[in-house]
Amino acid sequence: MLPARETDVDRFSRPHSATVGAMARASGQLSDALNEYVTAHSAHPDEVLRDLAAETARLFPEDADMQIGPGQGTFMTMLARLIGARSAIEVGTFTGYSSICIARGLAAGGRLRCFDVSAEFTAVARRYWQRAGLADQIELRLGPAADNLADLDPGTRFDYAFIDADKTGYPRYWDLIVPLVRPGGLILVDNTLSHGRVVDDAEQGESVRAIREFNARALADHRTEVVLLPIGDGLTMARRL
Numbered sequence: 001m002l003p004a005r006e007t008d009v010d011r012f013s014r015p016h017s018a019t020v021g022a023m024a025r026a027s028g029q030l031s032d033a034l035n036e037y038v039t040a041h042s043a044h045p046d047e048v049l050r051d052l053a054a055e056t057a058r059l060f061p062e063d064a065d066m067q068i069g070p071g072q073g074t075f076m077t078m079l080a081r082l083i084g085a086r087s088a089i090e091v092g093t094f095t096g097y098s099s100i101c102i103a104r105g106l107a108a109g110g111r112l113r114c115f116d117v118s119a120e121f122t123a124v125a126r127r128y129w130q131r132a133g134l135a136d137q138i139e140l141r142l143g144p145a146a147d148n149l150a151d152l153d154p155g156t157r158f159d160y161a162f163i164d165a166d167k168t169g170y171p172r173y174w175d176l177i178v179p180l181v182r183p184g185g186l187i188l189v190d191n192t193l194s195h196g197r198v199v200d201d202a203e204q205g206e207s208v209r210a211i212r213e214f215n216a217r218a219l220a221d222h223r224t225e226v227v228l229l230p231i232g233d234g235l236t237m238a239r240r241l
Helices: 016-027 031-039 049-057 072-083 097-105 117-132 145-150 169-182 194-199 208-218
Strands: 085-090 110-116 138-141 156-164 181-190 224-229 235-241
Touching: 031 072, 049 072, 049 097, 049 117, 072 097, 072 156, 072 181, 072 194, 072 235, 085 097, 085 169, 097 110, 097 117, 097 156, 110 117, 110 145, 145 169, 169 181, 169 208, 194 208, 208 224, 208 235
Parallel strands: 085 110, 085 156, 110 138, 156 181
Antiparallel strands: 181 235, 224 235
8 A cells, every 4th residue: 555554454464264353353343243243244354364364474474454454355346246346446555465365356358447556465475366266357656646647548447446545645646546436336445443533633734634634525516425334443435326
């Protein structure tokens, strides 16, 4: 993913049962016991995703909390399938967990375009895209996401978008991505509860203020209908009108 990693608080690089408990503590939504029950009654990640999570934790122990959780990954795959998505875009790829989940949900012949600034992190993603049989479906562009988004042909349209990058960039990414998503398409934005700091007036850090600005901007945007879901550290889902 992109900079400002201290606000990416989905701590999901540990084995599956542990990651769900971590999600509960991060979001404050469910007790550990309830999360164990949720885990037992939800689809589990396959070997590719489990190995990716483990390798990410081993290679990047200080950054592994940027990875989305298994439950969120399954949810994102299902959403892509439900809307019949064929084209998708991701801002903030890290080591590739979310991109695999999105690409797996695309219809036959679908393609995912990923933007990230780190060649080191995305080198891991490339290996796992290959292992998952998705390398031909995913295109990676390295460099500042805002610049790459601005360079896209204005006529480009996506069915599905995911934003999980530097939090200070969220308002800008939103402004650039909304026009690129077709009517009926979905935009998902991660970490929109900022580890609970969005409701603490004492928290005035740059990233927290950017998340608050984004949340207000998305809700007021007449081009979309929005729901902020208490999944992980907050997952905003917007449907393009």
